[in-house]
Amino acid sequence: MKYMDEYRNPQLAKNLIREIKQFAHQTWNIMEICGGQTHAILRFGIDRALTPEVQLIHGPGCPVCVTPIQKIDLAIQLALETDIILCSFGDMLRVPGSKTSLLSARGRGANVQTVYSPLDSVKIAQQNLNKQVVFFAVGFETTAPVNAMAIKKAKELGLTNFSLLCAQVLVPPAMEVLLSDPYCQIQGFLAAGHVCTVMGYHEYEPIAEKYKIPIVVTGFEPVDLLLGIKECICMLEKGKYGVQNAYTRSVQREGNVTAQQLIKEIFEVCDQDWRGLGCIPHSGLRLKSDYADYDVEKKFHLTPEKNEEKQTVCIAGEILQGKKKPTDCPAFATLCTPENPIGAPMVSNEGACSAYYQYEKR
Amino acid sequence: MFIDNFYTKELRMDEKEKQPITWSCPVEQLDKSKIVLAHGGGGTLMHQLIKNVFENAFKNPLLQQHHDSAFIDVQGVKLAFTTDSFVVKPIFFPGGDIGKLAVCGTVNDLAMAGACPLYMSAGFILEEGLQIGILQKIVQTMKREADHAGVYIVTGDTKVINNSSGDGLYINTSGIGIVKQDPPPCPSQIQPGDCILINGDIGRHGLAVLNAREEIHFDPELESDCMSLVPAVLSLLNLGIPVHCLRDCTRGGLSSALNELAEESGLSFYIREEDIPIRDDVRGACEILGLNPLYVANEGRFIAFVPKQYVSEVLQIWQDLYPDLTPKQIGVVSENKGTPVILQNTIGIELALPMLSGEQLPRIC
Numbered sequence: 001m002k003y004m005d006e007y008r009n010p011q012l013a014k015n016l017i018r019e020i021k022q023f024a025h026q027t028w029n030i031m032e033i034c035g036g037q038t039h040a041i042l043r044f045g046i047d048r049a050l051t052p053e054v055q056l057i058h059g060p061g062c063p064v065c066v067t068p069i070q071k072i073d074l075a076i077q078l079a080l081e082t083d084i085i086l087c088s089f090g091d092m093l094r095v096p097g098s099k100t101s102l103l104s105a106r107g108r109g110a111n112v113q114t115v116y117s118p119l120d121s122v123k124i125a126q127q128n129l130n131k132q133v134v135f136f137a138v139g140f141e142t143t144a145p146v147n148a149m150a151i152k153k154a155k156e157l158g159l160t161n162f163s164l165l166c167a168q169v170l171v172p173p174a175m176e177v178l179l180s181d182p183y184c185q186i187q188g189f190l191a192a193g194h195v196c197t198v199m200g201y202h203e204y205e206p207i208a209e210k211y212k213i214p215i216v217v218t219g220f221e222p223v224d225l226l227l228g229i230k231e232c233i234c235m236l237e238k239g240k241y242g243v244q245n246a247y248t249r250s251v252q253r254e255g256n257v258t259a260q261q262l263i264k265e266i267f268e269v270c271d272q273d274w275r276g277l278g279c280i281p282h283s284g285l286r287l288k289s290d291y292a293d294y295d296v297e298k299k300f301h302l303t304p305e306k307n308e309e310k311q312t313v314c315i316a317g318e319i320l321q322g323k324k325k326p327t328d329c330p331a332f333a334t335l336c337t338p339e340n341p342i343g344a345p346m347v348s349n350e351g352a353c354s355a356y357y358q359y360e361k362r
Numbered sequence: 363m364f365i366d367n368f369y370t371k372e373l374r375m376d377e378k379e380k381q382p383i384t385w386s387c388p389v390e391q392l393d394k395s396k397i398v399l400a401h402g403g404g405g406t407l408m409h410q411l412i413k414n415v416f417e418n419a420f421k422n423p424l425l426q427q428h429h430d431s432a433f434i435d436v437q438g439v440k441l442a443f444t445t446d447s448f449v450v451k452p453i454f455f456p457g458g459d460i461g462k463l464a465v466c467g468t469v470n471d472l473a474m475a476g477a478c479p480l481y482m483s484a485g486f487i488l489e490e491g492l493q494i495g496i497l498q499k500i501v502q503t504m505k506r507e508a509d510h511a512g513v514y515i516v517t518g519d520t521k522v523i524n525n526s527s528g529d530g531l532y533i534n535t536s537g538i539g540i541v542k543q544d545p546p547p548c549p550s551q552i553q554p555g556d557c558i559l560i561n562g563d564i565g566r567h568g569l570a571v572l573n574a575r576e577e578i579h580f581d582p583e584l585e586s587d588c589m590s591l592v593p594a595v596l597s598l599l600n601l602g603i604p605v606h607c608l609r610d611c612t613r614g615g616l617s618s619a620l621n622e623l624a625e626e627s628g629l630s631f632y633i634r635e636e637d638i639p640i641r642d643d644v645r646g647a648c649e650i651l652g653l654n655p656l657y658v659a660n661e662g663r664f665i666a667f668v669p670k671q672y673v674s675e676v677l678q679i680w681q682d683l684y685p686d687l688t689p690k691q692i693g694v695v696s697e698n699k700g701t702p703v704i705l706q707n708t709i710g711i712e713l714a715l716p717m718l719s720g721e722q723l724p725r726i727c
Contacts, residue, residue, distance in 0.1 A: 001645050008709055010710040013710065044711060045713045046711075049711055091652075116651075223709075339398075339407045
């Protein structure tokens with residue numbers, strides 16, 4: 001398949017693996033931020049092929065893993081109201097709140113619909129004018145433009161029955177939290193190619209400068225990932241830091257300016273809770289006051305209940321920060337499996353634990 | 363306890379030593395006393411349920427065969443006997459409907475036992491309010507498919523349940539046929555050195571149903587691969603080709619079929635990912651939706667284990683039968699290597715290919 005097979009070319013991949021192993025004179029700890037990259041790395045066995053020269057640390061870039069429990073509880077509460085249709089991406093459905101998940105709530109009669117684009121939920125709102133349609137807007141900078149587009153579209157259509165339950169998160173502040181930790185082991189970053197396609201990579205330059213760390217914009221196919229890792233290893237071996245782009249077919253330094261303008265028009269930066277990480281200042285997006293009518297929490301004067309996390313053996317927080325691997329967890333593949341998950345990273349298609357379970361379990 | 367506040371940033375070493383508890387984002391515990399959807403998903407949970415509940419209760423040597431059909435001897439004649447239930451939603455999807463699935467699914471289970479299907483039963487559970495016209499349409503499809511497979515539907519049953527307690531229409535079937543090979547194809551016949559063949563490209567049925575259910579519109583539309591496998595199997599058996607084992611790649615996809623047979627035979631299978639035929643439209647849709655085509659359900663695909671010297675003959679027979687399909691050898695059987703299914707992936711790295719765990723859900727981005 002065009003634009004995919006070229007980047008899964010076995011010979012290219014083998015050459016890159018050999019080059020990386022030649023360049024590296026020590027073990028380097030590199031974090032891939034994005035859960036999609038974690039899955040690709042595990043699926044293609046890249047982590048094993050590069051051992052011991054490269055130790056890949058898996059980052060917090062799994063949108064459903066970091067969506068705070070209070071927002072999920074609120075989504076479930078809304079979905080159980082008779083006059084509300086709650087629309088969500090598929091993999092959010094299984095992630096539980098403090099008591100239950102959207103999927104279980106659907107089993108109990110909650111009106112939860114899976115959509116593939118927030119624009120589909122605008123259509124649902126058009127078709128159900130007697131109901132309130134709420135889209136559960138989770139995700140990183142990648143999903144923000146289309147969520148903004150949904151609001152714009154709803155406004156254009158004059159819909160008063162459409163709103164967002166917003167849990168948008170931003171990558172750079174989370175990277176800073178990880179880097180400012182005195183126990184931080186990360187020596188280089190692979191920045192997520194799709195986030196950078198939208199936002200560009202200029203916002204990573206001050207971080208690279210401040211923490212003297214290489215950050216390489218990287219894609220998702222095996223050859224893309226290996227190119228990113230190779231670039232990062234080259235910089236580390238030469239003692240260089242800064243931002244490099246190894247995903248030039250999709251990413252430009254300035255990013256997609258139109259998309260960024262759309263985000264700025266509809267959203268503003270706010271402090272945001274991350275599940276497993278806590279509150280990170282300036283790490284989220286909320287609807288601007290001009291669009292308060294489209295913010296379900298403001299529209300219906302809702303305040304999320306503060307539901308405390310239960311105590312379990314789960315080490316998801318440390319896994320999301322890259323401090324531990326899923327296999328370090330005493331519950332991994334024993335108490336905690338995709339059928340019976342104890343932590344959110346075991347639930348999602350982008351969670352590190354589910355990737356390890358799928359590809360590393362023997 | 364600092365765990366009460368998940369905003370706590372620093373791990374306290376003394377606490378850590380006492381107990382491995384720190385930040386966590388626990389999720390609800392599955393109530394193990396209740397059935398969940400994944401119990402029907404063809405993966406690990408379903409296998410546990412079958413083992414712990416059904417096998418435990420019904421224990422007998424015929425049930426222990428772990429095959430798509432049971433082999434029974436009736437006055438010197440070896441018969442294959444099978445049953446299946448159909449609950450697909452929506453009941454009409456591109457490339458088929460629940461009736462076509464019911465007949466093909468049943469005759470395919472018999473074919474996988476190396477049997478020529480003879481007779482079927484059909485039980486209908488209908489929801490109050492179902493349009494009789496829809497039922498007629500489904501029944502006509504069943505008649506057409508039964509004729510095609512050379513099988514008669516000779517007995518049936520009808521039950522009606524309250525409105526909205528179901529999705530309109532469920533079908534249960536059973537089927538019986540005469541086994542055409544001795545010993546019949548089954549997991550215990552698989553031998554190291556056997557070649558693993560597949561009769562065509564994978565992933566179409568699961569995607570067609572998902573797309574119809576979720577109203578995703580791919581252009582051109584993906585159609586289910588639902589079809590009778592009887593001709594593809596009988597054409598080998600009639601020529602006397604020794605078929606060691608057959609398995610259709612339905613729920614849980616190709617990967618689950620391979621894992622089941624590897625476990626049951628006690629051997630390891632070595633699969634080359636680049637040899638697995640997957641159409642570009644299916645690969646594209648899977649990439650977009652975040653699904654792995656090796657786990658997506660099929661209704662007209664099966665794997666066959668045959669000795670090496672028959673590979674080209676089998677592939678040619680299938681190609682002549684179905685010129686539109688791309689039958690391929692996808693791997694070989696080896697002695698037990700400790701890992702049931704080893705996949706050499708597209709970039710040449712060897713990994714374990716595990717059984718589907720839970721359900722596949724489309725991803726966010």
